[in-house]
Amino acid sequence: MPPALELNGLCKHFGGKAAVDGLTLTVPQGSFFGLVGPNGAGKTTSISMAVGLLRPDGGSARIFGIDVWADPIRSRARVGVLPDGLALPEQLTGRELLTYLGRLRGLDQATAALRAAELLDILDLVAAERTLVIDYSTGMRKKIGLATALLHGPRLLVLDEPFEAVDPVSALTIRGMLRHFVAGGGSVVLSSHVMALVEQLCDHVAVIDKGRVAISGPLADIQAGGSLEDRFVELVGADLQAGRAPSWLAS
Amino acid sequence: MAGVLTTSGVLIQMKVRMIAHSMNGTRASGMILGGLAGLVLAAGTIILAGSGVVAPALRADLTAAVFAVWLFGWLLGPIYTGGGDESLRPEQFALVPWHPAKLAIGLLCTAFAGVPPLISLVAFSALAVHAAGFGLAALAVSIPAVVLQLVLVIVLSRLMIALLGRAIRSRASAILAALVNSFMNAVLNQSWVLIWAAIELDLLNQGLPPAVSTVVRALPSGWGLVAVEAAGRGAWPLVAAALAGLLVLIAVALLGWSRMLVRRTTSRPLRPARPLASPLPAEGTVSAVAAKELLTWSRDLMRTHLLYFSIFFGVLYTAAPLIIGWPGMLPYAGTLVVVMAAATSANLFGLDGTSLWLSLVHPGVERDEVRGRQIAWLIKVAPVAIVLTVAGLVLGGEAWTWPWALALLAATLGGGAGLIVLVSVYLLVPVPEPSKRGGNPLEAGNIFGLVLLMLLLTPVTALPAVGVAVLGQALGLPVVLWAAVPVGGVTGALLAGWFGRLAYRRLRAQGPELLSRMRGGAGEPGVRPAYGQRVKLPPRTNALVTFLWIFCWIPLFPQGLVPLYMIFTDSPSKLWFLALHVPSPYQIPIAVAMSVLGFAMLYFGTVIPRRYERLQGTRDQASGNGADADRGARPHTHA
Numbered sequence: 001m002p003p004a005l006e007l008n009g010l011c012k013h014f015g016g017k018a019a020v021d022g023l024t025l026t027v028p029q030g031s032f033f034g035l036v037g038p039n040g041a042g043k044t045t046s047i048s049m050a051v052g053l054l055r056p057d058g059g060s061a062r063i064f065g066i067d068v069w070a071d072p073i074r075s076r077a078r079v080g081v082l083p084d085g086l087a088l089p090e091q092l093t094g095r096e097l098l099t100y101l102g103r104l105r106g107l108d109q110a111t112a113a114l115r116a117a118e119l120l121d122i123l124d125l126v127a128a129e130r131t132l133v134i135d136y137s138t139g140m141r142k143k144i145g146l147a148t149a150l151l152h153g154p155r156l157l158v159l160d161e162p163f164e165a166v167d168p169v170s171a172l173t174i175r176g177m178l179r180h181f182v183a184g185g186g187s188v189v190l191s192s193h194v195m196a197l198v199e200q201l202c203d204h205v206a207v208i209d210k211g212r213v214a215i216s217g218p219l220a221d222i223q224a225g226g227s228l229e230d231r232f233v234e235l236v237g238a239d240l241q242a243g244r245a246p247s248w249l250a251s
Numbered sequence: 252m253a254g255v256l257t258t259s260g261v262l263i264q265m266k267v268r269m270i271a272h273s274m275n276g277t278r279a280s281g282m283i284l285g286g287l288a289g290l291v292l293a294a295g296t297i298i299l300a301g302s303g304v305v306a307p308a309l310r311a312d313l314t315a316a317v318f319a320v321w322l323f324g325w326l327l328g329p330i331y332t333g334g335g336d337e338s339l340r341p342e343q344f345a346l347v348p349w350h351p352a353k354l355a356i357g358l359l360c361t362a363f364a365g366v367p368p369l370i371s372l373v374a375f376s377a378l379a380v381h382a383a384g385f386g387l388a389a390l391a392v393s394i395p396a397v398v399l400q401l402v403l404v405i406v407l408s409r410l411m412i413a414l415l416g417r418a419i420r421s422r423a424s425a426i427l428a429a430l431v432n433s434f435m436n437a438v439l440n441q442s443w444v445l446i447w448a449a450i451e452l453d454l455l456n457q458g459l460p461p462a463v464s465t466v467v468r469a470l471p472s473g474w475g476l477v478a479v480e481a482a483g484r485g486a487w488p489l490v491a492a493a494l495a496g497l498l499v500l501i502a503v504a505l506l507g508w509s510r511m512l513v514r515r516t517t518s519r520p521l522r523p524a525r526p527l528a529s530p531l532p533a534e535g536t537v538s539a540v541a542a543k544e545l546l547t548w549s550r551d552l553m554r555t556h557l558l559y560f561s562i563f564f565g566v567l568y569t570a571a572p573l574i575i576g577w578p579g580m581l582p583y584a585g586t587l588v589v590v591m592a593a594a595t596s597a598n599l600f601g602l603d604g605t606s607l608w609l610s611l612v613h614p615g616v617e618r619d620e621v622r623g624r625q626i627a628w629l630i631k632v633a634p635v636a637i638v639l640t641v642a643g644l645v646l647g648g649e650a651w652t653w654p655w656a657l658a659l660l661a662a663t664l665g666g667g668a669g670l671i672v673l674v675s676v677y678l679l680v681p682v683p684e685p686s687k688r689g690g691n692p693l694e695a696g697n698i699f700g701l702v703l704l705m706l707l708l709t710p711v712t713a714l715p716a717v718g719v720a721v722l723g724q725a726l727g728l729p730v731v732l733w734a735a736v737p738v739g740g741v742t743g744a745l746l747a748g749w750f751g752r753l754a755y756r757r758l759r760a761q762g763p764e765l766l767s768r769m770r771g772g773a774g775e776p777g778v779r780p781a782y783g784q785r786v787k788l789p790p791r792t793n794a795l796v797t798f799l800w801i802f803c804w805i806p807l808f809p810q811g812l813v814p815l816y817m818i819f820t821d822s823p824s825k826l827w828f829l830a831l832h833v834p835s836p837y838q839i840p841i842a843v844a845m846s847v848l849g850f851a852m853l854y855f856g857t858v859i860p861r862r863y864e865r866l867q868g869t870r871d872q873a874s875g876n877g878a879d880a881d882r883g884a885r886p887h888t889h890a
Contacts, residue, residue: 055763073614081612087604090685091550103539104616
């Protein structure tokens with residue numbers, strides 16, 4: 001059984017600076033995989049390269065054993081993606097957008113409409129029926145983005161910061177959906193800054209720092225008896241300055 | 252006051268740093284070329300005002316008229332360069348506790364840091380040159396007048412951008428702004444009608460009609476001149492009035508602008524409630540894309556503005572010669588609408604921002620994405636263009652113009668539909684993300700170059716049809732002449748198909764690179780376009796290519812194809828077309844040679860950079876492997 005996602009020696013340079021530097025990672029099928037790392041560690045860049053949005057300078061990415069860059073069509077049919085901070089066709093309503101994307105994915109009119117309706121209902125976007133995507137709030141954008149990733153029934157979800165700016169109720173719904181998806185044999189890769197959330201949701205974790213995987217494995221192994229936050233700080237926060245604050249703020 | 256000065260100083264430093272960071276070879280050469288062109292114009296203004304090139308009776312009037320043109324240039328320029336220079340945006344300072352006037356003055360000061368204000372200063376110094384003829388007092392008055400005039404054009408330019416941006420927040424006002432915008436453009440572009448009228452009336456020796464000279468002095472751009480002339484006559488109250496007028500106008504404009512800034516930073520564009528989702532058509536992914544595009548064309552204010560601008564421009568441009576009683580351009584209104592719509596749509600993919608990622612994660616939809624966009628564009632443009640062409644033919648066309656107009660229309664519709672997708676994937680201009688735009692449709696990115704390129708390329712797609720029509724006209728065979736219409740239709744269809752295919756192949760092969768380019772433009776932190784679409788040419792080659800691209804149009808169009816057309820239509824006027832000034836046996840060869848020269852320049856201008864790009868590509872691959880080896884080695888050394 002090939003891994004759901006397999007990254008091997010991925011490299012990416014921006015203007016001479018290495019954003020991702022030989023990143024190697026294996027996401028087993030059926031796992032709920034969390035990517036954590038400090039700002040600028042290369043999480044978004046790695047995810048972009050893993051799903052075909054950014055061409056790597058070196059290395060390879062495979063989805064269920066299919067090379068993302070050699071066979072884009074077959075590999076991308078199996079993955080649903082939620083990128084961070086990219087635009088959507090902004091002048092459509094949520095329902096129009098989902099129906100449209102369903103049709104692009106080759107669904108027929110009825111199926112596309114049905115799935116769109118169900119997703120809008122689950123994600124609590126029906127009330128915004130008459131709102132164009134351009135007028136959505138940040139949280140709503142995340143939700144509609146998640147809906148686009150789920151629409152075609154992929155076996156792997158790659159989600160960049162899926163819970164950022166999402167309200168607590170919606171976050172609970174989304175968590176429930178993702179757990180259900182994994183219980184049914186699906187695989188999820190998500191990146192997040194929130195350690196508690198990753199600890200609650202994920203069964204596997206990779207800590208990314210300076211464009212590489214600092215440590216990767218089952219959650220319990222990484223935690224090693226402590227909390228994920230402790231391990232994270234230990235791994236990446238060599239010069240942690242938790243007690244410091246600007247001198248003029250206290251006076 | 253000191254606070255304002257410090258603020259302005261900081262803002263100017265910020266701007267200079269930003270320009271320095273964004274500078275690259277292309278931008279630098281663009282800046283230098285633009286600066287040189289501007290300097291030539293400025294020198295022309297000085298010569299006009301200060302030397303005996305024109306009769307003294309006319310000199311002052313003409314100088315005032317030229318100042319008016321500079322003013323219009325400042326008002327219109329920003330529209331073509333994507334909303335003007337907004338390297339520092341007011342939104343970025345929304346949270347800083349400054350009085351709006353302080354922010355306005357600060358931002359205004361940054362507007363002076365740049366090449367165009369310097370050039371305008373040189374041009375406006377023509378006023379001092381002019382004043383020298385009126386004695387010392389006039390010269391003294393001219394110095395504040397020059398400064399005030401410069402401040403005025405810049406602040407008016409800023410106000411204009413703000414007003415247009417503010418106005419275009421609903422569909423109706425986007426259309427209205429398009430009307431105003433296209434009217435001013437048509438006037439500028441059709442100024443030859445005025446020149447024609449001037450020649451007819453022998454104005455160069457007679458002087459301008461009193462009405463005109465009154466108008467050019469009454470415009471704010473003429474007040475400086477009025478002050479100088481009044482000082483020469485010793486009419487001091489008028490001097491004071493003119494200068495005070497400038498000052499007051501500057502103050503009012505500044506006040507208006509600072510109010511606009513407050514509104515801009517505290518409000519979002521309003522969009523009316525939408526009707527419930529309309530179902531997409533039943534079958535096929537192409538029609539799904541087309542339906543999405545049609546919705547976007549009618550809902551996106553920027554696209555609405557661009558489309559209506561094209562329609563109004565086509566109508567007004569071809570209607571302008573009615574002033575001198577000539578309806579002969581009316582049949583080509585539809586074609587002009589198509590050409591202009593193609594030009595303003597040339598950044599089709601860029602306008603949608605990074606939503607391109609959806610095509611990248613959806614396997615194999617690139618073809619449908621391109622075809623759907625082409626179909627939607629045709630559905631939006633073709634009906635209007637056809638109606639305008641037929642109406643123009645009925646109103647202003649003679650019998651022989653029917654096949655011409657219809658052939659041109661058919662050819663450019665297809666050619667335009669092909670070019671928009673081709674150019675927008677090959678020469679994508681990054682535009683701020685739709686959700687991050689301040690509602691200003693002028694923020695369409697710096698598409699001036701694209702528009703210009705498209706205005707030249709789209710007519711070229713009609714060449715086969717024109718060739719057949721010319722042949723038919725020359726042979727006097729109506730059948731051949733009419734054959735130009737189906738020929739136009741066929742070449743149009745072929746080009747739309749072929750260019751579309753090139754576009755989706757490019758999209759398929761280079762999708763991630765296009766996305767990177769857009770993200771670079773969207774100001775994503777840390778993500779810069781990693782793949783230079785343009786390779787750096789050696790300076791000399793770069794200069795050569797730039798020269799070829801700038802000057803190839805002269806032999807190609809005005810000295811080549813246009814005289815050829817005039818020879819075939821037995822036009823009596825010769826203007827500045829070299830071929831028409833030589834004896835008849837040499838006319839055609841010279842015009843043909845000019846066209847060939849133009850084409851050759853265009854060809855080499857295109858081929859030389861391509862060749863370097865290929866060379867660079869192979870070199871990169873070689874060095875890329877080397878870099879990989881380095882990277883492979885590094886972890887070991889660290890460990």
